Amino acid sequence: MIRIGFFGTHRNKLGESPLWDGRSRxxxxxxxLAGEIHAASADGEPVLCWRQAQPVGSIxxxxxxxxxxxxxxxxxxxRERGDATQVVRIGGDGLRLNDGKADRGGRFLSGQMRVRDGGEDGRLWRLDADGSATPLASGFAIANALCFxxxxxTLYAADSLDGMLRAYPYDVETGDIGARRDLVDCRVHGSGPDGATVxxxxxLWVALVMAQAVACFSPKGDLxxxxxxxxxxxxxxAFGGPDLATLYVTTIANSGHRLVxxxxxxxxIVAIDGLGVRGLAEGRYVPDNHIRE
Incomplete structure (x- = not known):
């Protein structure tokens, strides 16, 4: 039986990017938009809050x-103080980085979103171990749903405004992507896609932000x-908990624009148990100056 409750008591303005760390539990x-990175123990007790000088798209x-x-x-x-050290700057007129995920090969990917009307389209970026950033795809108004x-x-990604959940062949050895394949038009289900996990x-488990729901799709796109x-x-x-069987879902109280x-x-944060499925351990970004485990 599915059980839906809440994780902890914290109320975010624009909650995003939940991430389970099995090492620290x-x-x-x-x-x-508050520029905050939070952590809580497995029972929901707050552990820390690190404030950054600018919005945090993802971690x-x-x-x-x-x-x-x-x-x-x-x-x-x-990991001790929460201080941020820039690896590489990503420019763009009227853009900021948004959703992101680590791949299975030690890299980190993030896509851009427009922060004002009339800005240029965003790109999907790959951060490599040597600290360089490479654009992989373009044409995003609000890049979301990154997961593997x-x-x-296979890399999954979406533009929340056009509603299409996309799939790309992904080379784990090089980080290169292949041709886009449209998988699901989430607008049929009442919303563009927001974040996602596998x-x-x-x-795929996808947040249907405007439909107040989470949908699960097969790799072929079937609901x-x-x-x-x-x-x-x-x-x-994001799946988490000691057995990776809880689905945690961040939510939005005030996006600063449309969603209030x-x-x-x-x-x-919503916590859903009893789904009968488990998640996967998250990948890690591994810079060149670290030895891979």
Missing amino acids: RLWWVDS GLAADGLVAALADGFYLID APDGR DADGN LRRIDLPIPYPSCP TDHPDGGR
Whole structure:
């Protein structure tokens, strides 16, 4: 039986990028526009809050601390103090980095989003071990839903505004991508896609931000199940907990633009148990100056 509750008591303005760290047994996430990186223990007790000087699009595990896509580039986040050290700046008129994930080969990917009307289209970027950044795809208004198939050889991504969940062949050895394949038009299900994750069976779990639901799709794009949530604006799911069997879903209380709710639990993290599936351990960004484990 599916059980839906809340993880902890913290209420985010713009919750995003949940991330389970099996080593520390913590759930990480960000309050994007507040520029905050949060962590809590497995029982929801707050552990830390690191404030950054700019919006935080997404975070990933790194060999020593975290990697982050802040508004203007990729950064390494010190695991003791939360200090941010820029790895490489990503420019763009009216753009900031948004959703991101580590691949299975030690890299970190993030896509851009427009922060004002009339800005240029964003790109999908790959941060390599040597600290260089390479554009992989273009034409994104709001890049979201980045995640990888269990074998790492399919990259999923989306533009929330055009509604299409996309799949790309992905070379784990080089980080190169192949031709885009359109997988699911999420607008058929009442919303453009926001964040996404993949379970151990290779199925995709996608936040339908405008439909107050999370949908599960097969790798072929078939709708397998839909879970309606008790609060508006789910933004990103991630599997976690000691057995990777809990689906955590961040939500939005105030995006600073279109999405605002006065729901008393708006912005909290939803925890869903009893799904009968498990997630995958997250990849890690491994810079060249670290030995891969």
